[in-house]
Amino acid sequence: MSKIKSITQIGLDSKQSEALASELNVLLANYQLYYQNTRGLHWNIKGKHFFELHVKFEEIYTDAQLKIDLIAERVLTLGFTPMHTFSDYLKNAKIKEGKNIADAKTAVELIVNSLQTIILLERNILKTAGKLNDEGTLTLLTDFITQQEKEIWMYSSWLKQ
């Protein structure tokens, strides 16, 4: 007699989907820290790179805001609940709070380090999504990674001045 597998409303294995959703929630938590850190950089940056970086950080947090929504709504599409409180974000994120950063080099290093953390998380999520044949999550994260890798190259180049 074959075991009956529990399937979600989009036809994926329920147990594996739950594991995937919790990994996506950890990514969401990290993205929220990244987002809020970047807002702080936008506000507090000082010095001769002010105009350039003030605009760049706004670009980064605007993009992060879009990705945050896509990650949260993927969790919902999979049939689970996205994390949404500050306390849960702080508990689950590897990225630390960047407080009162005014120095350009420190700020851009924070961006690069955060993106590196995020990419590693995403590569692990790709493994889980691959086992599950979850094309939706695979496509979403593949696009994120391609863009973030390019960003790491650009911000690292800027740091080599």
Ligand SMILES: [Fe+2]
């Ligand atoms: Fe602003």
